[in-house]
Amino acid sequence: MDNETAGTRLPDMVDIPRNIRRRREQLGMTRAQVCARAGLPPKWLVDLEIGDAPLTRATLGILAAALKTNVGALMSGAFDAPEAGVPDTRSLIAMSEKECYARLATHEVGRLAGNLHHTPWVLPVNYVLDGNEIVFTTDPDSPLAHVRGTTAFEVDDVDRYARLGWSVLVVGVVEPVTDPVEIARLTEAGAGTWPARREELWLRIHPGRVTGRRLRPGPARR
Template sequence: MDNETAGTRLPDIVDIPRNIRRRREQLGMTRAQVCARAVLPPKWLVELEAGDAPLTRAALGGLAAALKTDINALMSGAFDAPEVAAPDIRSLIAMNEAECYARLATHEVGRLAGGMDHTPWVLPVNYAVDGKEIVFTTGPDSPLAHVRGTTAFEVDDVDRYDRLGWSVLVIGVVEPVTDPVGIARLAQAGAGAWPGRRGELWLRIHPGRVTGRRLCSGSTRR
């Protein structure tokens, strides 16, 4: 009868169990962790590292994957150095008001929030910075048309690949802009809606508090 394990059993090499144990310890992994990754019984790994358990190429392949290496390395003992996670040297830095306004000037869309006493809401608005004020427009039938009083306005920018970014929060009072000269000046400066609306209403936020933070890498802290 043919031997069903022919070609699957590894040579009886004493160094393989020793190499498996050395690699596991190099990675700082327990036997339970290795076996969970390789889907193997922990008791078997205990016996294998003691040189008392049989080892097939399929099982060795599972161990190699669990130990972040390959079969040849487990057989020879020539391991690459384990990957070491780079230290997180990012810094969260508070921005002063001048930097907050400089950041606000680089964007055109933010989020306006209000209604905290009743039903909370957050709506996107395109905006412009006019001196110290935030100005935006809305249609007469928009939920924003009747917004008055204290609101929060937020703008942020995130680099999700490098996990860096910044955020600016403006707490202030929303009031309508009714001066025709002021409206004409703002419209000429291109501060209107995307796209322009018929009969659009102009509003401004008088800031009471402007705060911001930025998350930056250690090499660009300034």
């Protein structure tokens, strides 16, 4: 996977605190002034600037607004962009199949689309990757139990504060898993559903097409 992992993790936590401090000093603002704007405790910003405090994507978005800049600038250190009120540009980047699988491996819940009695539905399902295939279990009475043939499975991650995110779409064929040895192996690996059930149906998606896109921050418009 390349280093443009917008929506999955923050860049180097050495660079970001340095960029935050540089931007604050560029504006001639004290830590207290920044924290008053952001609604954050001043002691936390002191610790952050020396690399001793955690930073989430949501908090980074709040800090960007308080520092009259954007998330992309705080991540890159490029502060020659317009200040508050002018949104930074974003671009959708197509992900390779390898990157799609890497992101699928970081999550446990996706959405499966199907059709029952001529009524379309989309339901959440917790899953695991078994090689390049997606495995999940369901209750015999669930609409998921009737899924067969080609279907669509989607997983995404969105941070609305930082305006970062990604999505992966898997189009493949669903088949039941009936081999007791295979079921025992999957059970041992912890592939069962979150709610405990006495009777579970095991299903496997054999991917035919795996595509994904991520939202990459870009420099602000001039």
